[in-house]
Amino acid sequence: MEDRRQRLLDLLAADRAARPASAVALACERCVLELSVSGVGATVLSRLPGSNGDGQPSRGLVHATNAVSAGLEDLQLTVGEGPCLDAFASGGPVLVADLEAETTRWPAFTPAACELGAAAVFSFPLQIGVVRLGSLDLYRDVPGPLNRMELTDALILSDLATQGVVADLDGHNVEDVSWLADPHLQVHQATGMVQVQLGSTTEVALLRMRGYAFTHDMTLAEVARQVVARSLRFTKDKDGQ
Known part of the structure; x- marks a missing residue:
């Protein structure tokens, strides 16, 4: 796994040298290239002000590799359910190889997500220890699971994306993302x-x-x-x- 991590670090360094961009954006784009997925979105989340930690998380920062990824991120905020929110709530990956089979789990999200073009979704929490910062969300336009190597690379890239988020959060309270460039x-x-x-x-x-x-x-x-x-x-x- 260390060899794969170093390989991905080298690729991201080359990506950054070729086109300056945020670490989160580069990690998302590298996911598309390495994991046979159709698109990726990264979301930083916080609790709603005044909820005392009990409310639904709200989005503070988003990067999406294409319009469908952006639509899936916005859809989850709109309906209040989906893999991104589940990954954030549980602190573990949410892996759904056949989205059409998840109508009971996400009755509002699933049909709309399928209409957008998603057939499989995979969300990974962005977290350090017990502190959760958001999620890295992948989708495919055809059903099918991540294979073992793709899953390993997704976990590594989500960790590298987390490091990029932490760099952006430096000097700020992780419970307050209002200072971020919030599209919402x-x-x-x-x-x-x-x-x-x-x-x-x-x-x-x-x-x-x-x-x-x-x-x-x-x-x-x-x-x-x-x-x-x-x-x-x-x-x-x-x-x-």
């Missing part, structure tokens, strides 16, 4: 606004926003933009527009 920063802002509108908890506000996004075939980010722009308002009885 408006989600946090909108959640607070909806919480005030409903007189509810953060979790209830986010649940209402997710429900609205799902029933109106929108992303959670799109709902958040409308809330922040005040073109969408939530009430205690029903959602307003």
Whole structure:
């Protein structure tokens, strides 16, 4: 395994020399080249403010190698379920070789993910000891498991991606990722606004926003933009527009 780790380190060093980019982005792109996967997304997660550690994790930073990977990351935030969130919650890999068979496990995520083009998904936690920072999420457009060597390389690359995240987190509290370049920063802002509108908890506000996004075939980010722009308002009885 050490030989494979050194090989991947050498490849990443060559990648960085050829095209300067973040360690996380390079690790994602190397996954595509080494693991016979169709795309990869890396997500940094934190607990929602005000949840006291009990709320759903929210995304703080994302890198995706293609549009489908980006869509899968956004979908999980929207519906509140999927391999990324399970890997973050459990601290262990989530390996699903045939996504269509997981309708019971993820009733909202699975059909939408299949429609996006995912047929197999593999998520690996980004963590140091007991501290979980996020997940590295891989998908294939055809069913099939990672073989033993691919699984080994995925574990190594997730560890190297974690090191890249830690470098970015240097000097910051790992429980607060609000300082990151958050593509869903408006989600946090909108959640607070909806919480005030409903007189509810953060979790209830986010649940209402997710429900609205799902029933109106929108992303959670799109709902958040409308809330922040005040073109969408939530009430205690029903959602307003």
